[in-house]
Amino acid sequence: MSKPMIICCKEWSVTVALAALLESSTIQAVYSRKQLIRVLQDNPGVPVVLGLNPHEHVVDLYQLKPLLMGREGVFIARCFYWTDYSLTKWLGLDRYSFCSWDTLQAPFSRLEKLQSFKRLTITEQCHYTAEMGTHALSPMPFPKTEVKVLEWANQWLSWKLAEAGLNTNEIRVLSLMAEGRKVGLPCRVRSTHKVNGLYKLGMNKHVMNVYRGVRVRQELQSRWLTFGVEISTQSVSPYCQETG
Template identity: 50%
Template sequence: MSESLIIFCREWAVTVAMTGYLAPIYHRPVMPVHGLAQLTRILQAYPRMPVVLGLRPHEHVVELYRLQPLLAGRAVLFVGRCFYWTDYNLPEWLALERYGFCTWDAMHDPFSRRMELRRFSRLCVDEKDEGDDREGEPLNPGSAAALMTETQVLERANRWLYRELSATGLTGYEVRVLSLMTEGRNGNLPSRIRSLHKNNGLYKLGMTKHLTDLYRGVKVRAALQSGLTLQAEDISPETENIIPFRQEAGR
């Protein structure tokens, strides 16, 4: 690996812990980032530098959507306690091409941590040009996304995820049942048939029949958007297009 590595997590203490895990085994300096403004500036300045994000995509849909122009073209590793079908598919909706996932359990184990970093390093070298880790021309988040509300972004993501259900191999009944049950509705199917289609659909999506998988793993929800912590110093020209989403999410 020849690039430095950006590390950013939802919480300051977790960023410190992640840095402690990765710095000893990464062959170049790691760059811990604290705060949304600093993350935006670093992503703008280094458009090809790989980044580790300690968050789950389904909980940060809007913010990732706003940061998409700065994340595109680089290798991204998402680290979280566990991941759902929505997490694994949202990066494709965001037009990310080189991305991976690592659980905290794997990150805690020294052997697994090295294996995950080795796997991620292969993403980092794909399509890498000479000098990509050097500072480049500043990039700006897309202005079109700034005009969209949180609700509009989530609706757009859910329309895409709905289409992906069929593309993943679910039958029409399975798509219908999962879509209804994620909204708390049962439709007109008998409970036994409904349960069969639900369980089969979740299995095809790589999830269990647990209610948490149904709630988090089929569609994205406003109630699950965590938002990134904003400090006073985070309010800057770099984040002025991102902050409105955070404010709306907190209402």
């Protein structure tokens, strides 16, 4: 027995493309936040594919946490950062995996990934149980301030930096650079701590990894209410001139 799969992507064209690639499966394509909430409520335990970066949708994912927990899922985006992988643990989305656009473009890896998507539709013992309570069938009340949720997320990420094996100097350098503050160290020393810290987080020394991959930022938050609208979040503010 198989179960349907919910697909909801920031770019509607990605939703359409995935639905076409998975045509042999029962697909529920979703194109708005309101529709996503209703479909998740009506289909507890059904796997979901979300075409977005978690670090750009912290508040939305936090609010939808009760509806997303307990089910299998996949995040699809152009690329992912350490913040994306870490935030899923903060949100309790332990059964979610990640798939980049490059993976879906290469013929062999695309076939392998699509097969794994289809395996998600095979009915298993549902982890989405009554023990989670009736609250699990509704999104959480909207937080009083977006800033507070981002603050909680950044506190979590700060703790995870140490767990990832970064030493005190590496944490200090990356945290200050991510906040756009001066580090106050010689260029070579600063660069060494930055590169070593990013390497331990699975990223290279590219400046975008400091900007997006260490902490969540309010200016990068994109709301689901804007699905179907092209929004550019690629511009980088002059947050850090110390890019050594």
